[in-house]
Amino acid sequence: MNKRIVIWSGGYDSTLCLWNELQKNKQVEAWSFVWTSIDPSKNLAEHNVREKFKKKVKKLGYIINHKIINLRHEDIIPEGYSVMQASMFVPLTVFLAPLDSTIVFGFHWKDDYWAFSERFNEVIKSQCSVMNKNVELEFPLRNYKKWEIIRDIKVLKLEKYVWTCEFPLHNMKPCGNCEPCINKKLALYENKIRNGNNKPMMKTVDIEVKEVSYCSVTKIEDEGTYV
């Protein structure tokens, strides 16, 4: 049976994806990649919002089967080498994915991923072929701009359950100066201009764009990579 997995950091995009997925299937599997070598307060902040979100949805009768995959930057990315994170964790996700599965990513409009999506398709297709897997990738926010995602999170009253800052202050407040904080401010500003008074224009419309990969499936042992 095809297994669906949502990649969930605790940020705006992935939390919206997870919420939408929960509306369709009351029980959802979510995976979080945690970089153990980044600012620990960011990891803690993301951990906190994910735990809060899990509690919230549990009260609503939803179940999240949550797996955390810990990664050490220095073990994976060569020193002094700057790499787009997706180039590492998209193939890694496919590597870890069950034999027959669909992975939901929160990449939105203008995310770096789209500059390379055709090449990602080739990589993932080859990877699936070599591993005898059937893994599909889904990008429900592909046509969403950041301000629209922030709008939906506001409309759904989920702001308390998302985290976006890279360098939280000591009191666990967002720094206001890092790239995600600035992007958030710009998106909030755009939201205000477009909607006036922050009034939502519409609720989320689920746009499913399927991409990638197929091949026959044989049994491979799960090596229990998860923590």
Ligand SMILES: [Zn+2]
């Ligand atoms: Zn920040």
